[in-house]
Amino acid sequence: MEEILGLVIARYNYWIYITLMMVGLYGMIAKNNLVKKIVGMNIFQTAIILFYVSIGVKKGATIPIIEHSHDVAHQAVRAADYINPLPHVLMLTAIVVSVATLGVALAVAVTVYQRHQTLEEDEILKQIREP
Amino acid sequence: MNVHYPALLVIIPLLASFFISAAGWLRPVWCFPLAVAAMAGSLLVSLGLLVDVLLGIPGLYWFGGWPPPWGIYYRVDHLNTLVLVIIAAVGFVNLMAARPTVERDFPEKAGPFYTLYVLFVTGLLGMVVTGDAFNLYVLLEIAAITGYALIALGKGRAALSSLHYIFMGTIGACFYLLGVGYLYIVTGSLNMEDISRLLQPLHGSNVVIVAFVIMMVGIWLKMGFFPLHAWLPNAYTYAPSPVSSLVAPLMTKVMVYVMIRMILTVFTLDYAFLVLKLNDAVVWLAVIAIVAGSLLALAEKDVKRMLTYIVVAEVGYMVGGFWLGNRAGFTGAVLHIVNDALMTFCLFLAVGNIIHVKGNSRLESLSGLFRTMPWTMGALVVGALSIIGVPPTCGFFSKWYLLLGAIQSGHYGFLAALLGSSLVGVVLFFRIFEIGYFEPLGASHGPAHGEGGAAVREAPLGMLVPLWITALSLILVGLYTGEIVGRVIRHAIPEMML
Amino acid sequence: MEPLPSLKPLLAVLVSLGVVPILMSSRSANVREAWTFGAAGLKFLLVLAMLPTVLEGRELVCTLAEVLPGVAFRLRVDALGMLFALVASSLWIITSAYSIGYMRGLQEHGQTRYFCFFALALSATIGAAFSANLFTLYLFYEMLSFATYPLVTHHQDAEARRSGRKYLLYIVGSSIGLVLPAMIFSYHLSGTLEFTSQGFLPRAGSPVLLGVLLFMFLFGFAKAAVMPLHAWLPAAMVAPTPVSALLHAVAVVKVGVFCILRVLTGVFGLDLLASFHLGAAVACVAAFTIIVASLIALTQNELKRLLAFSTIGQLSYIVLGAALLSPKALVGGMVHIAMHAFGKITLFFCAGAIYVATRKKYLSDLVGIGKRMPVTMAAFFVGALSVIGLPPTGGFLSKWYLVLGTLQAHQWPMLVVILTSSLLNAAYFFPIVYRAFFFQGDQSLSDNTTQEAPLWCLVPLIITAVCTILFFFYPFPFLRLAELAGL
Secondary structure, three states, rough: OHOOOHHHHHHHHHHHHHHHHHHHHHHHHHHOHHHHHHHHHHHHHHHHHHHHHOOOOOOOEEEOOOHHHHHHHHOOOOHHEEEEOHHHHHHHHHHHHHHHHHHHHHHHHHHHHHHHHHHHHHHHHHHHHOO | OOOOOHHHHHHHHHHHHHHHHHHHHHHHHHHHHHHHHHHHHHHHHHHHHHHHHHHHOOOOHHHHHHOOOOEEEEOOOOOOHHHHHHHHHHHHHHHHHHHHHHHHHHHHHHHHHHHHHHHHHHHHHHHHHEEHHHHHHHHHHHHHHHHHHHHHOOOHHHHHHHHHHHHHHHHHHHHHHHHHHHHHHHHHHEEEHHHHHHHHHHOOOHHHHHHHHHHHHHHHHHHHHHHOOOHHHHHHHHHHHHHHHHHHHHHHHHHHHHHHHHHHHHHHHHHHHHHHOOOHHHHHHHHHHHHHHHHHHHOOOOOOOOHHHHHHHHHHHHHHHHHHHOOHHHHHHHHHHHHHHHHHHHHHHHHHHHHHHHHHOHHHHHOOHHHHOOOHHHHHHHHHHHOOOOOOEEEHHHHEEEEEHHHOOHHHHHHHHHHHHHHHHHHHHHHHHHHOOOOOOOOOOOOOOOOOOOOOOOOOOHHHHHHHHHHHHHHHHHHOHHHHHHHHHHHHOOOOOO | OEEEEHHHHHHHHHHHHHHHHHHHHOHHHHHHHHHHEEEEEEEEHHHHHHHHHHOOOOEEEEEEEEEOOOOEEEEOOHHHHHHHHHHHHHHHHHHHHHHHHHHHEEEEEHHHHHHHHHHHHHHHHHHHHOOOOOHHHHHHHHHHHHHHHHHHHHOHHHHHHHHHHHHHHHHHHHHHHHHHHHHHHHHHHHHHEEEOOOOOOOOOOOOOHHHHHHHHHHHHHHHHHOOOOOOHHHHHOOOOOHHHHHHHHHHHHHHHHHHHHHHHHHHHHHHHHHHOOHHHHHHHHHHHHHHHHHHHHHHOOOOHHHHHHHHHHHHHHHHHHHOOOOHHHHHHHHHHHHHHHHHHHHHHHHHHHHHHOOOEEHHHHHHHHHHHHHHHHHHHHHHHHHHHHHOHHHHHHHHHHHHOOOOOOOOHHHHHHHHHHHHHHHHHHHHHHHHHHOOOOOOOOOOOOOOOOOOHHHHHHHHHHHHHHHHHOOOOOHHHHHHHHHH
16 A cells, blocks of 8 residues: 555656656547647647656755845855756756747648648548549 | 867857848848858868867867856767768758759748758757757757758658658657656766766666666657658658758768767666667667668669668668677777768769659659769769678678678677668669660660650759769778778777677 | 789779770770770780789789778789789780670670770779789679679660679679678688688688588679579670670689689688588589580570580689699699680680671571681681690690699599580580581572671681680790699
8 A cells, every 4th residue: 555655646746747648649649630639749748848847846845046146145055945946947948849849840730731721631641642 | 179169060050040041031142152151160160070089189068168067068079070070061062962952943942941951950960969968859859840840841742741750750859858857867967977977876777777768769769760760751752852861861870879879978888788688689670670671662663762761771780780789880880870871862862863853753764864864873873882882882891890790799680681681772773773774675676866755964063063072982981991990980989898 | 922012903903994085085986996905905014014023923912991900902913813814904905806896897886885894894803803802802893793784784675684683683692692791701700801822711610610601602703603603694695795705704704713713722721621621512513513514505506605604614614623622723723714715705706706797696597607707617616626625725735734633633523524524515516616617508608708707806816716726835824823823
C-alpha cells in the first residue's frame, strides 16, 4: 500500500505529464483532421513543458523572484527558499519553440487547404492517389 | 586564429538572416549576395577552426564569459571540426547551385528562401559546435523548423509531406528534450562534460537508462533510422531541388554526429557498451536498416525517391559502424559522415540539374541523357561510383573501415549487409546508366543522331560548376583519406576503444 | 636491392590523359587518331625506357598517397609487371591502327567515345601491371571494369544491353562480393597489402581460412574467366572486334590472370601454398577450365565465340602455371601471357578483317575463303599454331616450359591435361584453316579475285603474326623477365 501510494500519488506530476503526452500522441495519430493533429502535437509539447516546470518545485519554497532586489548584493540568498528557476527559463525557450512550430504547422496546413480544399487527411490522400 | 571563432561560426549566419529578411522586403536583389557572404563567412571560420584543431588548439568559447557549468559553452575538437567544415562547404556550394532554380521557379519567395536557408545552416552549425545539452535542443529546433518551412516551398505533395515531417520531427525533438530533462533531474547540470562527470556514480540507475533510451529514440527518429524513417522519402522527394540538396546530405548526418557526441561525451562508451550491452542489438537494427533501405530503393521508379532510400541505408552504415564498438568501426562511421554528406550532395545536385532541365526525375525521362547532358551524367557517374564504393572515390574508404570493423568484431551479418548494399547500388545506378546510354528498347542498331525530342540541353553553367566541384572533391577526399583519418579522426577515438 | 623512386611509372599510366585531346578533336577524325597514336607511342616508349633498369634486377617505385594505415596508393615496376606492360602497350599501338581500319570500314558511330574509353582502359591496364599492392591493384581492376563497359556495349542495341548486364554482373559482382572482403580480411590478418616475394599472409593460419581466402580471390577476379565465372566472355563478343581483340584477348583477361598470379606469388607465396597443399586445389580448377573450355569451343559455329572459349582455356594455362608451384611452370605461365596475347590477337584481327571484308561471322560461311583472303588466312594459320603450341611460333615456347614444369612438379595428370587440350585446340582450329584453303565455298567467296580487308586492318595482323614467329627465335625479353620474376 505504501508503495502504491509512493508510486502514484507522490509522483502525480509524472503521471499527469505522461497522460497528457499520450493524449497528444493519440491526437496526432488517430485523428483525421489536420488541425486536430496539430493541436495534438501542441498538447504533446505542452506536456513536456509542464513536466519540466514541475520538477523544479521544492517543499515550502516560493516563486524565484527576489524582492527589494537593489540591495540583494548585500544579502545572502537561501537557495532552499526559492523553487528552481532554471527549468522555468529553459521552458520559456521551449514555449517559443512550440509556438514557432505551431505557427509553421498551421501555415503549412493553410497551404495544404489551398491545394486540396479539405483538411481531412483521408480525403487528401485519396486526392493524391487519384489525380 | 581568433578566440571568438566558435561563436562567430553561428553568429554570422544568424545576424545575416535578419538582414536578408529585411532585404527581402526592401531590396530583393541584395538577398543572394548577403546569403553568399554569410555562407562564405561561416566557411572561412570553420576552416580557421580546423587549422586550429590540427595545430592542437581546441576551440573553446564561454558565452557571456560565464564558465561552465553555469554558462553555455561551445567546443570545437577533433570529432566535430570536420563536420563543421562540411556543413559550411555544402551550404556555400549549394547556394551557388540553387540560384538558377530559385530565380526560375519561385522568384517572389527569394527573400524568405534565403533567410530560411541561412537559418537552417545556422541551426546545423550550432548543433555541432555546442557543448550544452539544452542549447543543442534549441538549435535542433531552429534547424528543424526552418527545414519544415523550406520543404513546404515545393509543389504538389510537398506541403503534406512537410506536415508529416513536422509531426514526426516534433516527436523526435521532444523525446530528446525529455531525455535532457531526466538527466537534469539526476545531475542538475546541462553542460555535456559536467553531466558526464556527475553521471559516473549513477550508471546503475533506472532514470539514466530511461534517459538514454528516450534520447536515442528521439535522435533516431530525427535521423531517419529504419523503421523510424517514414517521413524521410516524401519530405526529401517533394521538396524543391535546392532544398533537398541542402537538407538531405546534412540533416541526417548531423543527427548521427549528435548520437555519437551524446554517447561519447555524455554517457561515455563504458555505459553504452559495457553496462547496457546494446551493441549487438543495435548493429542488427542497422543491418535491417541497410537491407530495407537498399530493397526499397530498388522498387522505386523515380530517381530522387530512390536516392532518399539510399540515404536511409547510409544512415544504417553509420549507426552500425559506431555501435560495432571498435576503432575501425568508429573511424568508418565518422569518416562516413563526411563522405556520405559529399556523395549525397553530389547526387542530389545532379538530380537537381536533371529536374531543372526535364521537369521531373522519373526513370523514363532519363532516356538518352548521356548524349544531351553529358556533364551532369558524368558527375552522376562519379557520385554513383562513390556510393557503390569504388576506389579512389571517398565512398570506398569509409566502406573499407566499416568492413574492417565488421571483420574485427566478427559481425558477419553487418559485413554481408554492407557488401549486399554495394551490389544493390551497382544495380540501381546501372539501371539509370542503361536508360541514359542505350537506345529505347526495340530500336535496332544505330542510334538516331539529331533526334532527341524537344531541344534538351545541358543544365546552366551556374549549376554545373558546383556539381563538378563536388564530384572532383569526392576523388580528392578519397585520396586524402590517410591525412583525414591520421590527423583528425584518430585523435577523436577514445583510448579505451578496442 | 633498394627500389629506385621514379616518376616514370606514374607518367606511363597518366599518358592516357591524352583522352582530353582526343575528346576535343572529335570533329577531325585524323587529328583524333593522331592523338591516339601519340599517346600509345608515348606509353610504349615510357615502358621501354624502364626496361633496362628492370632487366638489371632493380625495381622502380612511385608512391602517390598513403591512404590507409599501412596501405599506400603505390606503383612499382618489377619484372612481372614489366612483362605485362610491354605486351599491353605494344599491342595498343597495333590495335589502334587496326581500330582505324575496322571502325572506318564499318562506318561505326561514336568513334570518339570509343577511342577515349580505349585510352582509359589501357591506362587502367598499365596501372594494374605496375601496382605495388593489393589495394592499388583493386583500384585499377575496378577502373578497368568501368572503362570497358562502354566499349563492350558500344553498339547500344538490345543485345549489347544484355551483354553489358552480364558483364557487370560477373565482373563487378565478383570483385565487390569476393575480392573486396578477401582483401580486407587479408589486411586484417597481416596489417599490410604490399606484394612481397614470399607473400605477406602469416604462415600460421587455419588452412580452411586460407583456402577460403584463396578461392575468394581466384573466383573474385572473374576477368580471368576461371569456370564457372566465365560466361561473360562469350557474351562480351558483341563488342566491335578491336575491343574483343585487345581487351578480351590481351588487356582485360590478362589483367584478371595477372591479378591471380600476383595473389598466388605476392600475397600467399608459393611456400605457403605448398605447405597447405592449396596449389593442387587451384590446379584442379584450372585444369577443369582448360579441358571444358576446349570441349565447348569444338561445338561453336560463330568464329568469335569459338575464339572466346579458346581464350578461356588458354587463360587457365597461366593459372595452372602458377598453381603447379614449380619454377619452370611459373616461367611458362608468365611467358604465356605474352605469347598467347600475340597469337590470340592475330586470330581476332583475322576474324574482324573477315567481317569487314565479307560481313561473315559464322564458320560455315568461311568455307573456301582462303582464295579470297589468302594473307588473312595465312596469318590465322600462324596464330592458330601459336595457340595450339606448335613450333615455329612463340606459343610453343610457353607450352614447353609448362610441360617441363609439370615434370618438375611430378604432376603427371597435369601433363596429360596440357597435351590433351593441345590436341583439342588443333581439333577446332585446323578444320577452319583446312576448309578455308582447300574446299570450295559458295559463289561469292570462291571467285579467284583476292579481296582482302583494308590495309589498316591487314598490316597489323601481319605484324602480330610475324611477331609470333619472331618470338620463337628471339624470346627475349619476355623469357628473361619471366625468369627474373620467378626468382
